[in-house]
Amino acid sequence: MAHDDDIPTPETPETPAEKAKAESFAELVDGMLAHESPPPALSADDRALLELATMVRAGSHDAYDLSPERTRSIVDDALSGGAGVSTGPEPVVDQLARYRVAPWAAAVVAAAAALLLWLRPPPTTVVTEPVAELPAAMRSRPSDALVGRIDRARSGDASARIDQIFADRSAGYRAVTMRRATDVRRGLR
Numbered sequence: 001m002a003h004d005d006d007i008p009t010p011e012t013p014e015t016p017a018e019k020a021k022a023e024s025f026a027e028l029v030d031g032m033l034a035h036e037s038p039p040p041a042l043s044a045d046d047r048a049l050l051e052l053a054t055m056v057r058a059g060s061h062d063a064y065d066l067s068p069e070r071t072r073s074i075v076d077d078a079l080s081g082g083a084g085v086s087t088g089p090e091p092v093v094d095q096l097a098r099y100r101v102a103p104w105a106a107a108v109v110a111a112a113a114a115l116l117l118w119l120r121p122p123p124t125t126v127v128t129e130p131v132a133e134l135p136a137a138m139r140s141r142p143s144d145a146l147v148g149r150i151d152r153a154r155s156g157d158a159s160a161r162i163d164q165i166f167a168d169r170s171a172g173y174r175a176v177t178m179r180r181a182t183d184v185r186r187g188l189r
Contacts, residue, residue: 029053134176143168 028038028050038050066074143165150161
């Protein structure tokens with residue numbers, strides 16, 4: 001941070017170090033004006049000064065390079081209400097016309113929707129072949145009749161009950177599978 005003692009007065013002649021620093025900063029500013037990127041190894045103070053110079057130039061420079069006549073005509077158009085600038089609220093006549101058209105527009109949309117519903121094709125019906133009723137032995141059923149009542153003495157023998165249920169279901173599956181195979185061989189399916 002600079003102290004008041006470090007800042008030279010305007011009457012003080014420049015030193016060769018100050019002159020060299022000013023020339024190097026001038027080269028950085030010239031590079032910025034030529035759209036060159038600053039060197040990567042730049043001190044924080046020099047980088048801050050260069051950013052400040054960029055902002056000053058951007059604020060004081062005409063970014064669009066327009067002629068004075070073109071600039072004047074754009075400003076005149078903006079001030080006279082042209083170029084898409086709103087001049088105030090919408091006239092009452094236009095608002096009333098919109099309110100008169102809105103019910104008719106809603107009626108037309110409703111009529112079009114009703115017409116579409118009336119003219120659409122009827123829903124297709126899917127005809128399925130009746131499925132033959134399976135005998136009770138081949139349907140999913142509770143296993144209570146197969147296992148029976150479980151006494152407390154046999155409560156730990158769950159694997160035997162599961163094996164019995166599995167054997168019953170496998171027998172039903174084999175019966176259905178074999179029946180389909182014999183129906184195919186006979187030409188029934």
